[in-house]
Amino acid sequence: MKLLRDCWVALLELFNAVTLAPSFDHPNSQHVLDAGYGTSDDNGGPVFAPPSHPQDPDNVLTCDYSPMGRHWKPCSTPHSRACWLAGPGGQEFNILTDYETKAPTGITRKYTLTADEMNINADGVPMPYGKVFNKQYPGPWIQITVKNNLSFNGTTIHWHGLRQLESLEMDGVNGVTQCPIAPGESYTYRFRAIQYGTSWYHSHYSLQYGDGMAGPLTIHGPHSSNYDEPKDPILMTDWNHRSGFQDFYIELEGEAPPMDSILINGQGSYAGGGHQGYKYRTHFKRGRKYLLRLINTSVATTFVFAIDNHEITVMSSDFVPIHPYVTDHVVVGIGQRYHVVVEANPKNPDGTPNHSEAFWLRTIPSEGCQTFQVGGVPNGRQGIVYYKQGSTAYPLTAQGNYSLACRDEPFEKLRPVLAEGWVVPKPGPLNEPYDDLFHAGVDPPVPGQGRPLPSDLFVRWAIGPKALYLNFSDPTVLNLENKEWDPDYVVIPKNIPEGNWIYMIIFGNTTSIPSNARMTIPAAHPIHLHGHDFALLQQSTEPWDPALFNPKLDNPPRRDVVLLPNNGFVAIAFKADNPGAWLIHCHIAWHASSGLAMQVLESQEALQKQMTRARLEPVEKGCATWDKWFSDPKNLWDPNVTFFQEDSGI
Numbered sequence: 001m002k003l004l005r006d007c008w009v010a011l012l013e014l015f016n017a018v019t020l021a022p023s024f025d026h027p028n029s030q031h032v033l034d035a036g037y038g039t040s041d042d043n044g045g046p047v048f049a050p051p052s053h054p055q056d057p058d059n060v061l062t063c064d065y066s067p068m069g070r071h072w073k074p075c076s077t078p079h080s081r082a083c084w085l086a087g088p089g090g091q092e093f094n095i096l097t098d099y100e101t102k103a104p105t106g107i108t109r110k111y112t113l114t115a116d117e118m119n120i121n122a123d124g125v126p127m128p129y130g131k132v133f134n135k136q137y138p139g140p141w142i143q144i145t146v147k148n149n150l151s152f153n154g155t156t157i158h159w160h161g162l163r164q165l166e167s168l169e170m171d172g173v174n175g176v177t178q179c180p181i182a183p184g185e186s187y188t189y190r191f192r193a194i195q196y197g198t199s200w201y202h203s204h205y206s207l208q209y210g211d212g213m214a215g216p217l218t219i220h221g222p223h224s225s226n227y228d229e230p231k232d233p234i235l236m237t238d239w240n241h242r243s244g245f246q247d248f249y250i251e252l253e254g255e256a257p258p259m260d261s262i263l264i265n266g267q268g269s270y271a272g273g274g275h276q277g278y279k280y281r282t283h284f285k286r287g288r289k290y291l292l293r294l295i296n297t298s299v300a301t302t303f304v305f306a307i308d309n310h311e312i313t314v315m316s317s318d319f320v321p322i323h324p325y326v327t328d329h330v331v332v333g334i335g336q337r338y339h340v341v342v343e344a345n346p347k348n349p350d351g352t353p354n355h356s357e358a359f360w361l362r363t364i365p366s367e368g369c370q371t372f373q374v375g376g377v378p379n380g381r382q383g384i385v386y387y388k389q390g391s392t393a394y395p396l397t398a399q400g401n402y403s404l405a406c407r408d409e410p411f412e413k414l415r416p417v418l419a420e421g422w423v424v425p426k427p428g429p430l431n432e433p434y435d436d437l438f439h440a441g442v443d444p445p446v447p448g449q450g451r452p453l454p455s456d457l458f459v460r461w462a463i464g465p466k467a468l469y470l471n472f473s474d475p476t477v478l479n480l481e482n483k484e485w486d487p488d489y490v491v492i493p494k495n496i497p498e499g500n501w502i503y504m505i506i507f508g509n510t511t512s513i514p515s516n517a518r519m520t521i522p523a524a525h526p527i528h529l530h531g532h533d534f535a536l537l538q539q540s541t542e543p544w545d546p547a548l549f550n551p552k553l554d555n556p557p558r559r560d561v562v563l564l565p566n567n568g569f570v571a572i573a574f575k576a577d578n579p580g581a582w583l584i585h586c587h588i589a590w591h592a593s594s595g596l597a598m599q600v601l602e603s604q605e606a607l608q609k610q611m612t613r614a615r616l617e618p619v620e621k622g623c624a625t626w627d628k629w630f631s632d633p634k635n636l637w638d639p640n641v642t643f644f645q646e647d648s649g650i
Contacts (some may be wrong), residue, residue, distance in 0.1 A: 001631065005062070006107070007050060007063035007065075007106055007193075007255075008596065013152055014271040016197065017291055018558055021596050022353075026105060026283060029051055031255070035139055035621045036053070036128065036582070039501065040271035041542065041613065044066065044070030044288075045064075045067060045068040045069050045070060045072050046063070046065045046068070046072055046073055046074050046085065047062055047063070047064045047065070047066055048063055048065075048248050049062055049063070049219075050059070050076075050220035051076050051078075051230070052062050052218070052220050052223075052230040052291055053220075053229060053230060054230075054232055055230070055232050056232070061220075062297060063106070064106055064189065064221060065085065065105065065106055066107070067103055067105045067106070067360065068087070068104060068105050069087075070159075071083050071087055071088040072086070072087040072088075072104075073085070073086050073087075073088045073093075074086075075092065076222065076228065077230050078289075079225060079226055080226065080344050081223040081226045081227060082094055082095040082096075082222050082223065082224060082227065083095075083222060084097075084221055084222040085104055089146045090418045093222075094222050095222045095223070095224050095321050095417050096418055096420075096449050096600055097416070097418075098361055098418060098420065099194055099196065099221075099418075099420065100163070100165075100194070100545045100577075103192070103193075103194040103399075104400050104526055107286070112158040112406075112423075113133045113134055113157065114645055115131065115132070115133055115155050115203070115213060116131070116134075116135065116205025116279060116311065116336045117130065117131060117132075117332075117364065117449060118130070118131070118132045118135065118137070118212070120132070120137050120273075122137065122239055122263050122266055122267055122268060122275075123239060123261040123263065123267065123268040123269055123270035123273050123275050124259070124269055124270050124272075124273020124274035124275035124278075125241050125255070125260070125261075125270050125272075125273040125274070127211075127239075127240070127241050127242070127243075128210060128218055129214045129242070129243035129245070129246070130516060131153070131203070131208050131211040131213045132210050132212045132213060132275065133213060133215055136266075137213055138212075138215045138216065138235050138265065139170065139268045140296070140593065143416065146208070147166055149189055152206060153180075153183070153206075153208065154174060154179070154180020154182055154183070154205055154441045154472065154629075155180060155181050155203050155205045155208060155213070156172045156173060156177075156178060156180055156183055156203065156204050156205055157172045157175075157189065157201055157202070157203060157204070158171060158187070158198070158200060158202060158203070158204040158218075158530075159170035159171075159172060159191070159201050160199045160200050160204045160528075160560075161195070161199040161215065161318055161319050161337070161533075161560045161561075162191065162193070162195060162199070162201060162302075162336060162373065163194070163195065163531060163533070164191055164361050164530070164531055164576070164578075164580070165192065165194065165448070165577060165578055166579075166610060167190070167191040168191070168477060168531070168579070168580035168581065168582075168607065168610075168611070169477055169611070169615060169616070169618070169619055170190060170310045171531070171580070171582075171583075172189065172204050173204045173530070173583050173650060174204060174205050174343075174441045174470070174475070174649060175470025175471060175474075175475050175476070175649040176470065176475055176476045176477065176539075176581055176583055176624075176650075177475060177476070177477050177581070177619075177625035178475055178477070178619050178622055179472055179473055179475055179619070179626040179627075180205055180472050180586075180626050180627035181622060181629070182622075182625045182626045182628070183625070183629060183635070184425070184629075184630075185332075185458075185625045185626075186196045186621070187386075187618070187622055188374060189537050192318075193219045193227075193630045195219060195319045196216045196219045196220065196222070196319070196320075197219060197221065197316055197318070197319040197320075197337070197339060198216065198217070198219075198233060198295060198339060199215050199216075199217045199218075199295070199319065200213065200214055200215060200217055200235070200295050200297055200337070201215055201217050201319070201336055202214035202215075202297065204244070204635075204650055205245070205649075205650075206244075206645075206647050207248060207299075207589055207590075207593055208244075208595055208646065208647065209297070209299075209589065210240065210244040210269045210299040210589050211243050211244055211245075212639075214235075214237075214297045214527070215477075215567060216233040216235055216293070216295060218233065218293065219220050222320045222321070222418050223315055223316070223321065223411050223542055224315045224316070224323065224324055224337065225313050225315040225341050226289065226323040226341070227289040227290060227291040227341045228288045228289045228290070229288055229289075229291070229495055230290070230291040230293075231282060231290055231291065231292050231293075232293075233265075233293040233294075233295055233298050234264060234265065234293065234294050234295065234305075234365045235263075235264065235265050235266070235279075235295045236262070236263070236264055236294070236295070236297070236298070236303050236305070236332065237258040237262070237263050237296070237297045237298045237299070238260075238261070238262060238263075238298045238299055238300060238365075238370070238371075238372070238429050239260055239261045239262065239263075239268065239299040240257070240259050240260055240265045240299065241259075241260050241270075243300065244253070244589060244590075244593075248590070248593060248646065248647060251590040251591075251593070251594055252458040252459070252460075252594070252646070253459075254442075254456070255301065255638040256371040256590065257300075257371065257541065257590060258371055258372060258373040258376075258502075259299060259300055259301065259370070259371055259372050259373075260362055260372070260373070261290075261378050262301075262365070262378045262382050263434055264363060264382050264383055265280060266506055267280075268378075268382060270298075271585065276304040279381075279383055279384050280361065280382060280383035280384070281383065281386060281391065282295055282361075282385055282386070283385070283386045283387070284342075284344035284386070284387055285324075285343065285344060285387070286344050286387060286423055287343075287344060287345065287425075288343075288344045288455040288575065289341050289342070289343050289344070290341065290342050290343075290344065291338075291339065291340075291341055292340050292341070292342055293337070293338075293339055293341075293483070294330065294336045294337060294338045294340060295332075295538035296332040296333060296334050296336055296337075297334075297335075298334045299334075299588070299589040299590070300334070300367040300369075300370065300588050300590060301334070301361045301365050301366075301369065301370040301371070302331065302333045302334065302364075302365070302370065302371075302406050302524075302563070303331075303332050303364060303365060303366065304329050304330070304331055304332075304362070304364040304365075304366055304380070304402070304404055305329060305330045305331075305332055305363055305364075305478050306328060306329035306330070306361075306362045306364070306399070306400055306402065307360070307361050307362070307385055308346075308358075308360045308361075308362070308395065308397035308399065308400065309346040309347055309348065309354045309400075310328070310342050310343070310344075310345075310359065310400065310467070311326050311327070311328060311342070311343060311345075311360055312326070312329070312340045312341075312342055312575070313325070313326050313329065313332060313340060313341040313342075313343075314327060314330060314339075314340050314409065314413070315339050315340065315341060316324075316337075316338060316339040317336070317337075317338060317409065317414050317559050318337055318533070318559040318560050319337075319533065319559075320337060320414075320418075320533060320557075320558045320559055320562060321416065321417045321418065322413075322414055322415055322416055322417060322557075323415045323416075324341075324416060325413045328400045328402060329400060329560070330409065330411055331366065331407055331408060332564050332589075333369075333408060333526040334526040334528070334561070334563060334587040334588060335526055335528050335587040336559070337559075338409075338410075341351050343366045344387070345372040346359060346363030347539060354397075356387075356395065356396065356397060357387050357388040357391050357393065358385065358386050358387070358388075358391060358394065358396075358397075359385045359387075359388065359395050359397045360381045360383070360395045360397050360399070361382065361383030361384060361385050362380040362381055362382065362383075362399065363380055363382045363383070364399075364478060365378070365380065366378055366402055366404055366406040366407075367403065367404045367406060367523065368405065368566065369406035369524055370404040370469055371562075377430070377522045380399075381395075387544070396413045400441075402614075406524050406563070407435050407563065408539065408562065408563045411536070411539050411552075411557060412515040414536075414557035414559070415557070416555060416557065416558050419554075419555040422473070422535065422554075422555050422556070422558070423553060423555070423644060424501060424535050424537065424553045424554075424556065425501055425553070425575050426500070426551070427503045427551070427573070430481060430505060430546065430549075432501070433493075435538070436503055436504060436505060437466065437505045437544070438504060438505065438507070438508070438598070439463070439507055439508075439510070439518050439520075439521050440461070440462075440463045440465050440506060440507070440508050440527075440564060440626065441461070441462065441508070441518040441520050441521055442459050442460065442461055442462070442518065442519045442521050442527050442616060443459070443460050443466065443517070443518055443595075444459060444517060444519060444521070445457040445458060445459060445460075447557065451469055451646070452590065452643035452644075452645060452646045453642065453643060454465060459594075460594050460595040461586065461591045461594040461595055461596035462490075462518065462595050462596060463490075463506065463584075463596050463597065463598055464490035464492060464598035465487065465490065466488070466595075466650045467489055467490075467594065467595025467596070467648065468488070468490045468585075468595045468596075468598060468599075468649075469489070469595060469599040469648055470489060470648060470649035470650065471488075472625060472630075472645065472649060473484075473612075473623060473627055473630065475619065475623070476489060476491070476581040476599060476601075477581060477611065477616070477619060478616065478619060478623070480604060480607055480608045480611060480621065481608065485576050489599060490597065490598040490599060491581070491598075491599045491601050492598055492599065492600050492601065493601045493604060494600055494601060494602050494603070495603060495604055495605065495619070495639070496603070497576070497578050498576055498577060498603065498606065499575060499576065499577060500574065500575070500576050501573050501574070501575055501576065502536075502569070502574055502575075502576055502600070503572075503573045504542060504547070504571070504572050504584075504603070505549075505569060505570075505571050505573070506527060506564055506569065506570050507542075507543065507544035507564075507568070507569035507570075508520065508521075508522070508523065508524075508525070508564055508565070508566060508568060508569070509543040509566050509567040509569075510543050510544040510569075511520075511543050511544070511545040511570070512544075512545070512547070520567075522566050522567055523566060524563055524564060524565055524566045525563070525564040525586040525588065525591065525596065526563050526564075526587040526588065527561065527562055527563075527564050527570065527572075527584065527585070527586060527587070528561045528585060528586075528587045529552070529560055529572070529574070529582065529583075529584045529585070529600075530561060530580075530582040530583045530584070531561060531578050531580050531582035531600075531602070532560070532562075532574040532575075532578060532582065533560055533574070534560065534573060534574040535556045535557070535574065536553050536558065536559065536562055536570065536571075536572055537551035537552055537553065537556055537571040537572060537573055538550060538552065538570065538571040539562065539563075539565065539568070539570050539571075540565065540568045540569050540570075541565045541567070541568040541570070542568055543567055544567070544568075544569040545604065551571055551573075558577030561587060564586075570633055574604055576603055578602065579602070579603035579604075579606040579607035579610060580601075580602055580603050580607060581599045581601050581607075582599065582600045582602060582603075583596065583597060583598075583599055583600075583650065584599075585597030585598075585650060587594070592648065592650050593647035593648055593650065594647070595647065595648045597648060598650055630644070
């Protein structure tokens with residue numbers, strides 16, 4: 001698997017994505033996507049390989065800060081990973097630098113992604129409807145131009161967790177920030193990589209990412225815990241032997257489509273398939289500390305990650321560095337990422353050294369947050385850590401004594417390192433839905449108002465006043481002069497002074513009677529916000545009741561994905577400092593496609609001023625090519641079909 005990577009910079013990043021057909025690299029061998037470099041002034045600034053480089057020595061990316069001048073030097077060492085660049089007069093870019101306002105100056109990099117169809121044999125069972133980037137699954141570790149070579153689908157690419165500060169049109173959400181990229185066409189994404197850490201990129205067109213259109217993304221920078229060596233990202237996902245487009249009807253009829261197997265970095269084994277015995281494998285050397293980058297790219301599964309007999313030091317959640325804490329397992333929700341350090345010092349439960357040569361690496365589906373077939377939940381022993389080179393023996397180690405319940409990592413342990421400026425003002429009175437309070441549930445069908453046909457009687461997940469249903473050809477970004485919005489777009493206007501805070505309570509159940517006919521369904525939802533890291537003020541397993549509201553305001557946890565507990569509520573807040581139409585949605589792919597999403601329209605007037613003619617022209621050109629392709633019935637899967645879009649569009 002190739003890797004989409006860069007270094008922490010304030011300079012514009014340009015991503016060129018193209019859609020073609022992928023090849024199958026071995027999942028344990030990740031390669032950096034080759035970059036074309038923009039021009040930069042050679043002022044003698046630091047140029048170096050980042051300490052968290054890929055394992056393959058032939059694919060090491062170079063951090064180039066030459067525009068900063070010769071007085072700046074790299075300062076990260078195995079004993080001080082909190083420092084990144086040191087400059088004159090004691091200046092530093094380090095773990096305490098406010099990356100939302102300040103970042104080092106690097107160079108422009110250009111990458112190309114191509115999307116195409118491919119038969120993916122990930123677990124021994126061929127899946128003929130795979131969709132991939134650059135002829136590989138997962139896609140390359142990665143600036144991006146995207147070309148679409150898919151036969152019957154448009155596509156867009158979302159850079160998960162990146163703020164897109166003042167670059168809304170690069171967020172990659174069809175129907176919101178652009179039209180889909182038509183087959184045979186390209187679209188260039190340009191943005192700044194001012195955050196650092198690990199994430200992933202994926203298609204935001206309907207259910208494509210579950211069919212293979214996803215890959216890892218790393219922006220190298222400082223860390224809050226020390227380590228000796230990095231390992232390549234670990235992408236854990238559930239997998240389906242059918243296309244998501246084939247199974248979506250199951251969701252519309254009120255059931256959860258079943259998943260089949262578990263993959264790590266694109267491969268696994270399925271009972272009865274051709275990959276019997278396949279396991280992800282990596283090697284440790286005793287006494288060394290290893291950086292692991294955990295990414296959950298699933299359709300419907302929360303995982304419990306662990307390595308038998310090893311302690312894990314957690315040092316970041318999503319893109320936010322935190323004060324390190326030690327545990328024996330990490331719960332990774334869909335879309336969430338964690339940087340962790342594992343010390344190669346395995347111990348028995350009584351604390352004595354364990355001298356085994358092999359240990360199970362586990363990605364265990366959590367209880368209540370997975371949809372594998374009844375009686376067919378895969379075993380969590382999906383990887384092996386070896387201490388003896390050349391060994392092929394299976395481990396004999398036992399699973400630790402930890403809970404498999406569906407949940408997030410403990411609220412109180414997610415303490416951001418950067419606390420300055422993160423005291424959230426106490427909110428005033430909360431308003432009725434759908435201003436500050438949002439109910440995640442299911443709307444029963446209304447005769448004559450169905451989707452995609454008025455006669456359809458499908459149930460739809462929703463979080464705003466109704467289920468989201470976008471028009472691919474008419475994105476929000478091209479309608480910013482609107483005073484009113486199509487109800488299907490579920491636009492929640494937030495026109496407040498810059499720098500003030502936006503508060504949202506999202507609940508799955510409540511002690512009061514909801515003001516609409518929405519049905520409360522016991523389910524947990526990983527909620528993802530675009531355009532911001534939000535402050536997580538409260539996370540509760542209790543039904544929403546104003547009497548229970550007790551927000552943490554002083555340096556609360558921050559991230560971009562939070563689990564809404566089954567029947568519980570979450571309270572989040574973010575500063576109005578990034579005008580845009582920002583999607584907030586459940587990251588269970590079935591639920592997002594059903595409609596469990598809405599748009600937070602932040603500071604519409606300021607956004608209109610930002611979106612100049614030069615910025616809108618590429619969007620309008622993309623919409624023109626999409627409309628031309630879509631208007632020709634010969635381009636569709638079935639030229640006689642009475643509808644093209646059956647899901648929300650995202």
